[in-house]
Amino acid sequence: MKKKERHHLLRQLVQQETIQKQEDFVEILLNRGIDITQATISRDIKEMQLIKVPSQSGGYHYSLPPEMNFNISKKISRLMKDAFVSIDTQKEFVIIKTLPGNAFALGTLIETANYEEMFGCISGDNSVLIICRSEDQAEIFQRRMISFV
Amino acid sequence: MKKKERHHLLRQLVQQETIQKQEDFVEILLNRGIDITQATISRDIKEMQLIKVPSQSGGYHYSLPPEMNFNISKKISRLMKDAFVSIDTQKEFVIIKTLPGNAFALGTLIETANYEEMFGCISGDNSVLIICRSEDQAEIFQRRMISFV
DNA sequence: GCTGAATAAAAATTCAAT
DNA sequence: ATTGAATTTTTATTCAGC
Structure with a gap:
């Protein structure tokens, strides 16, 4: 799987699931047979500018970049x-x-x-x-x- | 200094300065004679829902919550x-x-x-x-x- | 260039105190 | 309820291999 595809998938995941930490990404991808480490996810997140948002419900979750959310809004x-x-x-x-x-x-x-x-x-x-x-x-x-x- | 005041100050700081990590907050506050630890900043950030944004320029910086930025936009x-x-x-x-x-x-x-x-x-x-x-x-x-x- | 393993760095939480 | 010190957890980076 190429990096671009993975980014695309991460973009989907972050909208569908509630991703609380980078390891969550690793696990979900593993379940789908994609073997990738936290280090790579960290780099992906940086490139895609995903952000970790403290959520009202107490925890944290990753989200699309503010700009993107702005566009949706x-x-x-x-x-x-x-x-x-x-x-x-x-x-x-x-x-x-x-x-x-x-x-x-x-x-x-x-x-x-x-x-x-x-x-x-x-x-x-x-x-x-x-x-x-x-x-x-x-x-x-x-x-x-x-x-x- | 009360928590509320500190939050207010953090809100200002995050807009004026480029805060790359929580320790930056600690240092800046220390310079202003406010003695506070990273633990407290972490809790503040969670309560205020500040986010750490991977910036285009390569690093990271803290920012106001997406909603707030949306309002400004x-x-x-x-x-x-x-x-x-x-x-x-x-x-x-x-x-x-x-x-x-x-x-x-x-x-x-x-x-x-x-x-x-x-x-x-x-x-x-x-x-x-x-x-x-x-x-x-x-x-x-x-x-x-x-x-x- | 992209990645994982190991590591360093940063951030969150626990625990005890106030 | 709020905090700091210590700790754990999470995240970022380094370094080596491809």
């Missing part, structure tokens, strides 16, 4: 401005209504952004349902979304 | 959309013209954002002069600014 912001209809919470759930045909795109972006307070996210044609980690977190998430509009 | 974006007139480069210099009275605010924001490629920044009434680290970096900075508009 910009996209969300644009889409929210264009297609947002309404938002509401109930318990730990948040539902965002959009103009028809826009929810899926929004859901994908939200998943990519991988917000702390989010547990899961599914989207249909004109609504995105976000399941948060708690009732409080749902509030926080709602505020976050509103701030985009 | 949003402000810059808004101001650029409102008050931007023109931008040009010459050697390692970039000059941004704004509507009268807006340059100072823009300059302040740009300084806060503390971009890699920037060496220094001064602003008057309707123009901001940014001195970059090289001719190439000036190009990069120019593109960055244009992308806000």
Whole structure:
């Protein structure tokens, strides 16, 4: 496996899984039959400018470079401005209504952004349902979304 | 000195100086007569969610949390959309013209954002002069600014 | 150039004290 | 609740091999 491919994979992993330390990368890659050491991951992280973020939930996790996240946020912001209809919470759930045909795109972006307070996210044609980690977190998430509009 | 004050100070420092490691914080605080250990800085960083960013220039430096930077970027974006007139480069210099009275605010924001490629920044009434680290970096900075508009 | 093994360096945590 | 000293854990780098 070439370095470029690995970087690509790391980029995916960091969005899908919660990577708390470099050894997590090593293990996941090992499970996939890719044999690589922490030293290499450290170098990859430096090159890709991944960052280790102290998370609200107490631990740490690796994340995409701030710039990239900024770009994702910009996209969300644009889409929210264009297609947002309404938002509401109930318990730990948040539902965002959009103009028809826009929810899926929004859901994908939200998943990519991988917000702390989010547990899961599914989207249909004109609504995105976000399941948060708690009732409080749902509030926080709602505020976050509103701030985009 | 209370923890809150220290956090406030760290927030300033991280924007003004280039902090490469936690010991840098310790030293700077010591110079100011504040006696604190790396352990405490580590805890502060966790609470404040400061991140260690692999910088383009090869090293690492601590930075404000992505969200905060995002907010700054949003402000810059808004101001650029409102008050931007023109931008040009010459050697390692970039000059941004704004509507009268807006340059100072823009300059302040740009300084806060503390971009890699920037060496220094001064602003008057309707123009901001940014001195970059090289001719190439000036190009990069120019593109960055244009992308806000 | 890229990598792993070993090591150094840096950062996080534990533990005890306040 | 906050901290420093000591320690552990994690991360970065060096060095040798390819």
